Amino acid sequence: MCVLLASHPMQLIDIGANLTHDSFAHDFDAVLERARAHCVVQMMVTGASRAGSEAALELARTHPGVLYATAGVHPHHAIDYDADTDALLRRLAGEAEVRALGETGLDYHRNYSPREVQLRAFEQQLTIAAEMKMPVFLHQRDAHGDFLALLKAFRDALPGVVVHCFTDTREALFDYLDLDCHIGITGWLCDERRGLHLRELVREIPEGRLMIETDAPYLLPRTVQPKPSHRRNEPMYLRHICEELARDRGEDTEVTAAHTTATAIAFFHLAVPGERGGGGHYVAT
Numbered sequence: 369m370c371v372l373l374a375s376h377p378m379q380l381i382d383i384g385a386n387l388t389h390d391s392f393a394h395d396f397d398a399v400l401e402r403a404r405a406h407c408v409v410q411m412m413v414t415g416a417s418r419a420g421s422e423a424a425l426e427l428a429r430t431h432p433g434v435l436y437a438t439a440g441v442h443p444h445h446a447i448d449y450d451a452d453t454d455a456l457l458r459r460l461a462g463e464a465e466v467r468a469l470g471e472t473g474l475d476y477h478r479n480y481s482p483r484e485v486q487l488r489a490f491e492q493q494l495t496i497a498a499e500m501k502m503p504v505f506l507h508q509r510d511a512h513g514d515f516l517a518l519l520k521a522f523r524d525a526l527p528g529v530v531v532h533c534f535t536d537t538r539e540a541l542f543d544y545l546d547l548d549c550h551i552g553i554t555g556w557l558c559d560e561r562r563g564l565h566l567r568e569l570v571r572e573i574p575e576g577r578l579m580i581e582t583d584a585p586y587l588l589p590r591t592v593q594p595k596p597s598h599r600r601n602e603p604m605y606l607r608h609i610c611e612e613l614a615r616d617r618g619e620d621t622e623v624t625a626a627h628t629t630a631t632a633i634a635f636f637h638l639a640v641p642g643e644r645g646g647g648g649h650y651v652a653t
């Protein structure tokens with residue numbers, strides 16, 4: 369299904385999949401099989417809480433070369449961030465399968481954790497990333513001003529920054545690009561109610577700064593046909609997101625696939641797909 373030419377199979381990398389979510393427990397192997405059948409060769413398992421980050425590492429360990437992990441605490445869970453959490457993230461960040469700090473950032477849309485608590489947890493995780501020379505996987509919603517200010521303060525100390533699931537304005541996009549950040553695009557693009565502005569904006573993201581993600585099980589692309597009977601998103605739909613994104617950028621799908629995959633490999637120091645292990649871990653100095 370994903371072979372274009374025998375010698376040039378399309379390869380996609382999902383840089384944000386919440387595969388430790390309960391909804392994947394009953395058919396996990398089938399989810400990975402469907403991903404593979406839709407050209408998704410590697411996935412970054414998002415760590416968004418203490419337990420979730422440990423579980424993400426476990427999943428990555430059992431699927432070497434296919435699954436990698438991040439370690440972090442989402443702003444929704446910032447209230448849980450304490451000294452033990454800080455120590456845990458430092459330990460996880462030293463593991464070979466963990467390729468970024470995060471998901472961390474600020475979410476003033478829901479404010480599940482108070483803003484000052486979010487700011488503190490975000491700053492502490494940026495500190496770990498800076499000290500351990502790790503790239504960061506960031507979330508920002510309705511918090512661009514505070515987010516940008518903190519990011520600016522740390523930017524020079526961070527080897528890489530991806531603003532995942534970008535949904536914000538043109539001004540925010542250029543603020544991030546000016547800071548040499550990478551941008552993650554999800555199926556939000558396919559949402560005719562709130563994602564239409566992204567259809568134009570994605571043309572402004574240069575090759576080498578753009579990566580793609582599902583954010584599964586959230587954000588099932590609304591343009592998938594036929595509509596699945598369930599609401600769960602999964603990595604197999606990355607192919608659909610890549611096709612929509614390519615159309616909006618005026619590129620062939622193969623071109624978008626090739627440069628977003630190359631960017632993800634470089635950003636997260638991943639093994640070349642199909643080769644077990646490999647890749648270089650960021651070594652703390």
Ligand SMILES: [Zn+2]
Nearest residue numbers: 471507532533
């Ligand atoms: Zn997020």
